[in-house]
Structures are given as structure tokens and as C-alpha cells.
Amino acid sequence: MARRFNPPPNWPLPPTGWTPPKGWRPDPSWPPPPAGWQLWSDDSDRATRLLKRVYLGPVAHDPVRKAVRGTLLGILTVVVAIGLLPGGQTPEPTALAQPVPTATPTATATPTTAPPSTTVTLPDLTGLPEEDAQLQLKTVGLTSTLTDVNELSCYDACVVSSMSPKSGTSVTPGSTVDLVRISREAYGFYSKHAKMPKLTGLSETKASDTLDAVSALVDTDYVTAKDGQKADQVIKQSPKAGVALKPGQAVHLTVTQQGYSIDEEESEEDTTVSGTVHPGAFCSTEGATGYTTAGTLMRCSTTASDSRARWRRA
Known part of the structure; x- marks a missing residue:
């Protein structure tokens, strides 16, 4: 039985005479055919039977078929029927001459928002107030912890001294960043003094003024001034001048002083x-x-x- 490809009305129209090859499948983006739609029809077989019944069969007992055979309508019916027979040329609507589109139909509007990133690059937070640094981390989906620099506990005007992981590191959302905080004054000291300043030869007062922001880290030993030495003078320091300083690093000074009696020391009020x-x-x-x-x-x-x-x- 000869069959004809019968595309649904909601599919692109194929070229004239086109028949799906073996193994052909419709484009997944095309909508499904209407319910009950037959992709193949047997119109050619029906036309063959009609031709045989009207023109080749007996008509002695059927006056209608006898009249059709001898009229112009009968001739036209033959022409149309022959066109429907296998191998015949069936007139096709003009729209069927259009080629089957190969491009995928336009999809629905693409979302304008980009997919969420799988990593976050840590910004440089050093020098920022601790509240601002925590807010920046929260904005990009990260949490934070706060740690004080050794002996430099901060209670007011605290800023970030360092962070772990370091800035520029890629981390996954939800990661925790440890923020090390110190006072703004101490941060300014380390920003100004990347290396240990020279304190030997200075009076204790001047040395204390230089180290005031990190005074909690300064440990001072007092020794009696020898002959030729001035009292109240720094004669030794650690770290030595020019050594790189790390936040929280202890500083040790040795300062001369005049001799005093034990009685004077004991008389001080407790x-x-x-x-x-x-x-x-x-x-x-x-x-x-x-x-x-x-x-x-x-x-x-x-x-x-x-x-x-x-x-x-x-």
C-alpha cells in the first residue's frame, strides 16, 4: 500500500515531494502533533480504489457512475485521480515549496542574570574597619571570624591588620575568612614602620613616643647608668634597627637609670x-x-x- 507523509499543521512544511528517509526523527524543538494526528496517510490507495470503482468497474446497474463516466466532470475526476496515484504529480500548495528549516526555532527569552559563580575571589580588606570588612564578605556569601593580634586587643576603632586566606585567593561561597584586627593607631604604626626603627641613643621618653601605638608589646629592662653614661637612655633594643617587623612582635628595650635605694622603692604606694x-x-x-x-x-x-x-x- 502506498502511503504519503502527512506533517502536522504545527510543523514546518517540507519541500514538495519530500519523504522522510529511514531513521529520520523530527526536531526535538518542534511541538508535538495534535492528538490523534496520523503522520502517514493512505490517500493514494483510496484514490486507486475510487478510480477502479468509477471507471473500471461495471456500471450497468449504477446510473450515477454511468453518467459520471460520460461527462466532463468524469474527465476531470480522472485527471485528479491519476495525480493521486503512486508516481503521479499531486499539485501542492505554494507553502509546501518552502524548505524544511534547519535552524532551531527561537527559544524563550534568555534570563539576563548570569549563573552563580562557583568561586569567590577575596578582596583586599587590610586597613578597613572591621565592620566594613565583615559586610563585604557577607555580601559575596562568605562568613568571617575576628582574631586580635598578640597583646594588642582592640576595643575601639579596630581595623583589619591581615586576613587568612590572603586577598586574591579563590574560595567557594560559604567559606570562612579569619580577620586579624588591631587598633587604628597600631595599624598606622606598622604601615609607617615596616622595619624596626632605631631607638638606641634616644631617651626613654622619645622611644616610648615612637612605640606608643604598640606600647603593650614593649618590655623594658632598667640598668644603672655606668660612668660616662647618661641616665634615661636606650642603650639596647630588640629587634635590631632595620629588621622587618611583624604585627604583634614583642619589642625589648634596655634603658639606663640613676641608682636608687631599696627603701625608696619599697615606700611606693601599692x-x-x-x-x-x-x-x-x-x-x-x-x-x-x-x-x-x-x-x-x-x-x-x-x-x-x-x-x-x-x-x-x-
Whole structure:
């Protein structure tokens, strides 16, 4: 039985005479055929049967078929029927002459938002206030922890000294970044002094002014001035001048002083506070002493550049 390809009305029209080759499958982007639609029809077989019945079969007992055979309508019917027979040329609508499109039909509007990135590149947060740094990390889907630099606990105007992982590192969303914070004054000191400044030869006062922002890290030993030495003078320092400084690195000074008697030292009023104190925190009684949780002796004092009494290394 001869069959004809019968494309659904919602598919692109094939060229005239085109028949799907073996193994052909419709484009996945084409819509499904209407319910009950037959992709193949047997119109040619029906036309053959019609031709045989009207023109080749007996008509003696059928006056209608006999009249059709002898009229012009009958002739036209033959022409149309022959066109429907296998091998005949069936007139096709003009639209069928259009080629089957090979390009995929236009899809729905593409979303304008880009797919979420699988990694986040860490920005440089050093020098930023801790609140701003935490907000930047939260904005890109990261969490943060805060750590104080050794002996430089920060309670006011804290900025980021360093971060781990470092800036420029690619991390996955949801990762945690450790922010190391110090006071703005201490950050300014390390920004200005990448290397240890020279303090030997300076008076203790001038050396203290230089190290004021990191006074909690300064440990001072006093020795009696020898003959020819001035009192109240730095004669030794560690780290040595010119050595690269790391935030939180301890500084040790040796300072000369005039001799004094044990009686004078014992006569000083004991103003040691109970409990622990925090380096850099404000205090009320100048001259009072206390100890940090690490056991470092601190004194409540002011400096030439800071009139507010704070706990500083004694």
C-alpha cells in the first residue's frame, strides 16, 4: 500500500515531494502533533480504489457512475485521480515549496542574570574597619571570624591588620575568612614602620613616643647608668634597627637609670588592681598596675601623644 507523509499543521512544511528517509526523527524543538494526528496517510490507495470503482468497474446497474463516466466532470475526476496515484504529480500548495528549516526555532527569552559563580575571589580588606570588612564578605556569601593580634586587643576603632586566606585567593561561597584586627593607631604604626626603627641613643621618653601605638608589646629592662653614661637612655633594643617587623612582635628595650635605694622603692604606694587588665583599654587611676591574662605587667598611664589613661606595658 502506498502511503504519503502527512506533517502536522504545527510543523514546518517540507519541500514538495519530500519523504522522510529511514531513521529520520523530527526536531526535538518542534511541538508535538495534535492528538490523534496520523503522520502517514493512505490517500493514494483510496484514490486507486475510487478510480477502479468509477471507471473500471461495471456500471450497468449504477446510473450515477454511468453518467459520471460520460461527462466532463468524469474527465476531470480522472485527471485528479491519476495525480493521486503512486508516481503521479499531486499539485501542492505554494507553502509546501518552502524548505524544511534547519535552524532551531527561537527559544524563550534568555534570563539576563548570569549563573552563580562557583568561586569567590577575596578582596583586599587590610586597613578597613572591621565592620566594613565583615559586610563585604557577607555580601559575596562568605562568613568571617575576628582574631586580635598578640597583646594588642582592640576595643575601639579596630581595623583589619591581615586576613587568612590572603586577598586574591579563590574560595567557594560559604567559606570562612579569619580577620586579624588591631587598633587604628597600631595599624598606622606598622604601615609607617615596616622595619624596626632605631631607638638606641634616644631617651626613654622619645622611644616610648615612637612605640606608643604598640606600647603593650614593649618590655623594658632598667640598668644603672655606668660612668660616662647618661641616665634615661636606650642603650639596647630588640629587634635590631632595620629588621622587618611583624604585627604583634614583642619589642625589648634596655634603658639606663640613676641608682636608687631599696627603701625608696619599697615606700611606693601599692596600687595593683585585682583581676586582669586588657592592653590598650582605658583606665582611671594613673600609676595603677595590673596583669594581663598572659601575666604581663601593665601600668595605667598617659603619653605625650595620648592624654587618655590606658593600660600600657609597665
